[in-house]
Amino acid sequence: xxxxxxxxxxxxxxxxxxxxxxxxxxxxxxxxxxxxxxxxxxxxxxxxxxxxxxxxxxxxxxxxxxxxxxxxxxxxxxxxxxxxxxxxxxxxxxxxxxxxxxxxxxxxxxxxxxxxxxxxxxxxxxxxxxxxxxxxxxxxxxxxxxxxxxxxxxxxxxxxxxxxxxxxxxxxxxxxxxxxxxxxxxxxxxxxxxxxxxxxxxxxxxxxxxxxxxxxxxxxxxxxxxxxxxxxxxxxxxxxxxxxxxxxxxxxxxxxxxxxxxxxxxxxxxxxxxxxxxxxxxxxxxxxxxxxxxxxxxxxxxxxxxxxxxxxxxxxxxxxxxxxxxxxxxxxxxxxxxxxxxxxxxxxxxxxxxxxxxxxxxxxxxxxxxxxxxxxxxxxxxxxxxxxxxxxxxxxxxxxxxxxxxxxxxxxxxxxxxxxxxxxxxxxxxxxxxxxxxxxxxxxxxxxxxxxxxxxxxxxxxxxxxxxxxxx
Numbered sequence: 001x002x003x004x005x006x007x008x009x010x011x012x013x014x015x016x017x018x019x020x021x022x023x024x025x026x027x028x029x030x031x032x033x034x035x036x037x038x039x040x041x042x043x044x045x046x047x048x049x050x051x052x053x054x055x056x057x058x059x060x061x062x063x064x065x066x067x068x069x070x071x072x073x074x075x076x077x078x079x080x081x082x083x084x085x086x087x088x089x090x091x092x093x094x095x096x097x098x099x100x101x102x103x104x105x106x107x108x109x110x111x112x113x114x115x116x117x118x119x120x121x122x123x124x125x126x127x128x129x130x131x132x133x134x135x136x137x138x139x140x141x142x143x144x145x146x147x148x149x150x151x152x153x154x155x156x157x158x159x160x161x162x163x164x165x166x167x168x169x170x171x172x173x174x175x176x177x178x179x180x181x182x183x184x185x186x187x188x189x190x191x192x193x194x195x196x197x198x199x200x201x202x203x204x205x206x207x208x209x210x211x212x213x214x215x216x217x218x219x220x221x222x223x224x225x226x227x228x229x230x231x232x233x234x235x236x237x238x239x240x241x242x243x244x245x246x247x248x249x250x251x252x253x254x255x256x257x258x259x260x261x262x263x264x265x266x267x268x269x270x271x272x273x274x275x276x277x278x279x280x281x282x283x284x285x286x287x288x289x290x291x292x293x294x295x296x297x298x299x300x301x302x303x304x305x306x307x308x309x310x311x312x313x314x315x316x317x318x319x320x321x322x323x324x325x326x327x328x329x330x331x332x333x334x335x336x337x338x339x340x341x342x343x344x345x346x347x348x349x350x351x352x353x354x355x356x357x358x359x360x361x362x363x364x365x366x367x368x369x370x371x372x373x374x375x376x377x378x379x380x381x382x383x384x385x386x387x388x389x390x391x392x393x394x395x396x397x398x399x400x401x402x403x404x405x406x407x408x409x410x411x412x413x414x415x416x417x418x419x420x421x422x423x424x425x426x427x428x429x430x431x432x433x434x435x436x437x438x439x440x441x442x443x444x445x446x447x448x449x450x451x452x453x454x455x456x457x458x459x460x461x462x463x464x465x466x467x468x469x470x471x472x
Contacts, residue, residue, distance in 0.1 A: 003025070003026070003029035006166060006219075007169065008169060008220060008222070008223055009169055009170060009222075009226055009227070010222070010226070012072075012074075012075045013072055013074070013116070016059075016063065016075070017068060017073060017074075019063075022056075022074070023056040023063070023073070023075075023076075024053065026056070026074060026075065027052050027055075027056035027118065027120065028056075030052075030076040030120050030168055031047065031053075033167045033168075034078070034121060035047065037165055040143060040145075041142060041145060042124060042139070042141065042158075043078075043123055043124055043142050043161035043162040044121045044122065044123060044124060044158065044162070045093065045125075045158070046122045047120060047121040048119065048120060048121045052076060052121070056074065056076070056118060059074040059118065068116065069114065070114055071116065071226070071230070072115045072117040073116030074116060075116065075117050075118065076118050077112070077117050077118065077168050077171060078119055078120050078162055078168045078171050079119060079122070079123060079173075080129075080158065080159055080172060081122035081123060081125050081158070082174060082204060083108060083204055084104060084105060084109070084204070085102055085106070085109050085119070086103060086104050088101065088122075089102075089122070090122075092205045093124065093129070093136050093155075094127050094329075094330075096322055096326055096330070106200075106203025106204050107235045107237060108199060108200060108204065108231045111230055111233075112231065115230045123156075123159055123161075123162055124136060124157055124161070125154070125155050125157055126154040126155035126157060126179075127331050127334045128315075128319070128330075129156075129176065130155065131154045131155050131333070132154050132155070132178055132182055132401055132405050133151045133154050133386070133389045133400070133404060134151050134153055134154035134155065134160075134183070135154065135333065135389075135390045136331070137331025137333065137334070138331060141157065141386060141390065142162075143161060144164070144186060144187060145161055145166070145187060146187065146429065146431065147383070149386060149387075150383040151186055151383055151384060151385075152164075152183050152186050152187055153184075153185060153383065154179060154182060154183065155173075155176075155179040156171075156174060156183045156191075157183055159171040159173040159217045160186060160189065163189050163217050164187030169218060169219060170216055170224065170227055171216070171218075172215070172217075173216070173217050174204065174212060174215070175193040175213045175215055175412065176208045176211045176212050176311055177311055177405045178404070178405045178407075180192065180216075180420070181193055181378055181420040181433075182378070182404065182405070184217055184420040184421075184433060185378035185379050185383070185431065185432075186379075186383040187431070189422070190219065190221050190422075190454075191215065191217045191420040192215045192216055192419050192443065192447065194215050194228060194417050195416065195417045195441050196415030196440075197242035197415070198213075198228075198232050198244075198247070198417070199213065200235035200237070200241040201238050201240065201241070202235055202241075203237075206314075206318050207314070207315050207318065208312075208314040208315055210310060210314060210353070211307070211311055211413065215228065216228055221450045221454050222250065222451060224419075224447075225250055228443065228447075229246060229249075232247055244441060247441075247447075248444040249444065250447055250448050250451060251445075251448040254449060257373055257449065258295070258371045259289075259295075259373050259374075259375060260298045260373070260375070261282055261298065261374075261376075262298050262300060262375065262437075263296065264297070264299035265300055266407060267297070269380050270380050270381075271382060273424070273427065273432060274377050274379070274380060274382070274432055277424035277434070278434065280424060281375065281423050281434055281453070282296070282375070284453065284457065285375075285453075288456050289452055289453075295370055298367050298371070300363065301359060303410050304406055304413075306352045306355060306356070306359075307412055308402070308405075308409065309352045310356075310413065313341060313344045313348075315337075315341050316344065319338050319341075323335075323339070323342065332392060333392055333393055336393050336397070337397070340398075359413075360414045360415065363414060372445065373436060373438055373446060374436070375434055376437065377407055377432075377433075377434060378407060378408065378420050378434060379407060379408075380403075380406065382426055382428075407435070411435070416438065417441070417442060417443045417446055418436065418437050419436045419443070419450040420433050420435055420436075421433060421434055421436065421454065423457055424457075436450050
């Protein structure tokens with residue numbers, strides 16, 4: 001069995017359970033990939049080799065006793081550097097927390113461990129999850145495995161790099177304005193931003209407490225969705241995590257769907273390759289997926305600025321004390337953005353919060369009145385060159401952030417579930433991705449359609465290969 005690239009979650013778990021391979025062998029292979037790709041990807045802040053191998057040997061011993069712990073037993077993963085695990089550092093890609101050792105384990109990590117998964121290390125990220133390009137002043141940027149001159153997207157940059165580069169099968173990221181969806185789009189993988197309140201945030205670094213979401217990035221829809229089903233569900237330690245039924249299983253037959261293509265904001269200023277990909281995807285949906293009707297050009301109110309006001313005001317609250325006492329320990333770009341956040345007037349923030357429920361109800365009535373699912377580009381352009389967008393404290397900084405998140409931030413503000421999926425390859429070999437948006441709590445519908453598209457389009461173009469590691 002070749003371990004040059006990671007197996008899918010189901011394949012890896014089955015191989016361990018059937019004793020065709022040991023958890024220790026799987027973990028050593030993942031650690032080898034992490035080390036050998038470090039110069040090409042810079043995906044990890046820390047590779048936790050000793051702890052990972054110890055966990056793998058324990059998994060093998062448990063299996064020998066007939067005590068497999070769950071559907072991911074013995075499978076090595078890695079996660080964004082913002083999830084507490086007791087006894088391990090949670091650095092949040094920062095200098096301020098670079099030595100912070102967690103005293104308890106976050107709910108999502110507990111649930112993954114209960115399912116049998118293990119971690120091989122902490123993945124790179126934008127400092128304190130602030131930055132859609134993936135820029136990190138302290139640790140350098142994670143590199144895009146498809147084209148290292150292009151950004152990975154952020155803030156879950158190391159997740160995009162490690163999963164897209166074939167180091168691990170899947171990783172947990174977080175999304176406040178696009179931080180799962182942008183790395184998925186830039187690195188040619190799948191990302192799921194769940195409904196707000198679907199997944200517990202206990203033990204997870206906060207940024208915007210009314211918009212933060214925990215979700216997976218993976219090579220396939222099925223892998224990403226299987227992780228979501230494991231980590232989702234109510235949690236008494238997080239009162240914002242809603243007591244609703246968990247995500248339903250993926251549907252083999254999705255039946256008749258009414259699909260809407262978002263227009264307005266989402267069709268203005270598109271690069272030609274992106275516009276073509278959307279049209280091609282719409283044609284595929286019309287001809288290959290059962291449907292009742294397709295509505296095109298559905299508009300959305302301009303709410304990105306409201307979303308940014310809420311996110312930044314809440315970020316300023318989270319970082320208020322550190323900004324007073326340790327401002328010099330932030331990277332210059334993050335320090336400038338946080339300084340701006342502290343100047344947002346309370347009435348503006350509160351008014352933006354008040355408008356959210358009104359806008360959500362209006363959008364659900366208008367956009368979903370005649371549709372079951374919505375399609376939109378993930379980004380208006382192809383993944384940009386790092387040199388174009390990693391501009392530090394330039395006066396253009398706010399414009400770059402706004403442009404990068406213009407298609408993703410509205411759905412964070414409204415709290416809707418979104419699956420991001422690559423659907424095409426540009427003439428230059430870069431991925432082009434769409435967002436599949438559903439009503440609240442209907443991740444199953446969005447993911448089932450995404451899986452159907454994945455099969456129809458034969459999305460193997462971005463399957464990780466050894467090309468990134470061959471130069472090591």
